[in-house]
Amino acid sequence: MSEIAKSYTYGIVLTPRWVPNLSIDLDYVDINMSNAIQTLNLTDLLEACYDATDYPNASECGAFTRNSAGQIVGYHDGFVNAGLLHFQGDTISVDYQLQLPRNWGRLSLMGNYLDTKTLKLQVAGNTAVNEAGELGAQGGLVIAPKVRASFATNYSKGPFSWYWQAQFTSGENFSNLNTATSQYPLTVGRWWLINSSVAYTIGSRLNVRLVVNNVFDKLPPYPALSGAGGNFAAPTSYYFAGIIGRTYLLSINAYLF
Numbered sequence: 001m002s003e004i005a006k007s008y009t010y011g012i013v014l015t016p017r018w019v020p021n022l023s024i025d026l027d028y029v030d031i032n033m034s035n036a037i038q039t040l041n042l043t044d045l046l047e048a049c050y051d052a053t054d055y056p057n058a059s060e061c062g063a064f065t066r067n068s069a070g071q072i073v074g075y076h077d078g079f080v081n082a083g084l085l086h087f088q089g090d091t092i093s094v095d096y097q098l099q100l101p102r103n104w105g106r107l108s109l110m111g112n113y114l115d116t117k118t119l120k121l122q123v124a125g126n127t128a129v130n131e132a133g134e135l136g137a138q139g140g141l142v143i144a145p146k147v148r149a150s151f152a153t154n155y156s157k158g159p160f161s162w163y164w165q166a167q168f169t170s171g172e173n174f175s176n177l178n179t180a181t182s183q184y185p186l187t188v189g190r191w192w193l194i195n196s197s198v199a200y201t202i203g204s205r206l207n208v209r210l211v212v213n214n215v216f217d218k219l220p221p222y223p224a225l226s227g228a229g230g231n232f233a234a235p236t237s238y239y240f241a242g243i244i245g246r247t248y249l250l251s252i253n254a255y256l257f
Contacts, residue, residue: 007031021097026090033085088118105157113149135172135188135224135235143238145170159201167193171221189221193241205256211249214241 011027049061064075094111119132133146147170155162169191178186194216199209220239236243 007033019096023093023095025093027092029087029089029091031085031087084121086118086120087116089114089116091115105155108154108156110152110154111150114147116144116146116148119144129176131176133170133172134176135174143172143234145172161199163197163199165195167195185223188224191218191221191224191239191242193218205254207253209251209253211251213247213249214245217246218242219245 008030009027011025014024014026016022046064049055049063055061064072067073090113092111092113094109096109098107098109100107116132118130119134120130131144134144147168149168150165151168152163152165154164171190172188173186174183174188180186193214195211195213196215197209197211199207201207220235220242224235224239225243241247
């Protein structure tokens with residue numbers, strides 16, 4: 001069972017009277033979790049053992065055995081209460097609904113912003129490191145940019161609607177522990193991704209929608225994929241829309257009853 005040491009959320013919602021239908025939600029989140037449930041594989045066990053301050057007496061050092069040649073011949077892993085997570089961040093959400101004049105339709109504006117101040121992760125006896133802004137967080141299993149944001153607008157008039165979304169990811173380090181003498185390049189650039197869709201409803205029983213993902217055929221930021229450990233590593237999954245390029249999806253929904 002995970003143990004929550006402390007968890008705080010402070011928020012305020014602004015709805016100014018002089019701007020009707022505008023809502024701004026500001027939140028500060030602080031989560032500190034100890035003894036989080038983790039799955040330790042052999043790599044985790046080795047790192048926890050040899051990085052432990054009490055090596056070779058750390059419990060993880062007894063989870064694997066070596067033969068006389070120094071080769072690992074057996075180990076046992078599984079779920080353990082061995083994790084630490086400390087997250088601190090600011091979030092902003094904006095929602096604005098606007099009825100256009102002269103019966104020109106309705107416009108919705110939405111935005112979300114996350115600024116990760118701290119993302120301190122620790123597995124077993126490993127040293128806890130602030131991995132905010134790191135591409136290879138948790139050994140490449142997590143993407144942890146400092147800033148993520150999305151901005152969207154939706155225009156509708158009668159049976160027609162048009163949706164437009166922009167997603168932003170700030171630049172990241174391959175590892176926050178790297179220095180100019182340990183790796184080049186050290187960082188991956190910021191990334192914008194644009195998605196859009198148009199829809200039209202015919203009568204009350206037929207809806208046609210065309211979705212275009214990665215409208216401008218944006219490639220992943222260089223050299224993000226060089227940090228991927230395999231086809232299903234986190235960078236490959238995170239930047240998948242940039243890898244496959246612009247895609248189209250046409251959907252037709254018919255309601256018979």
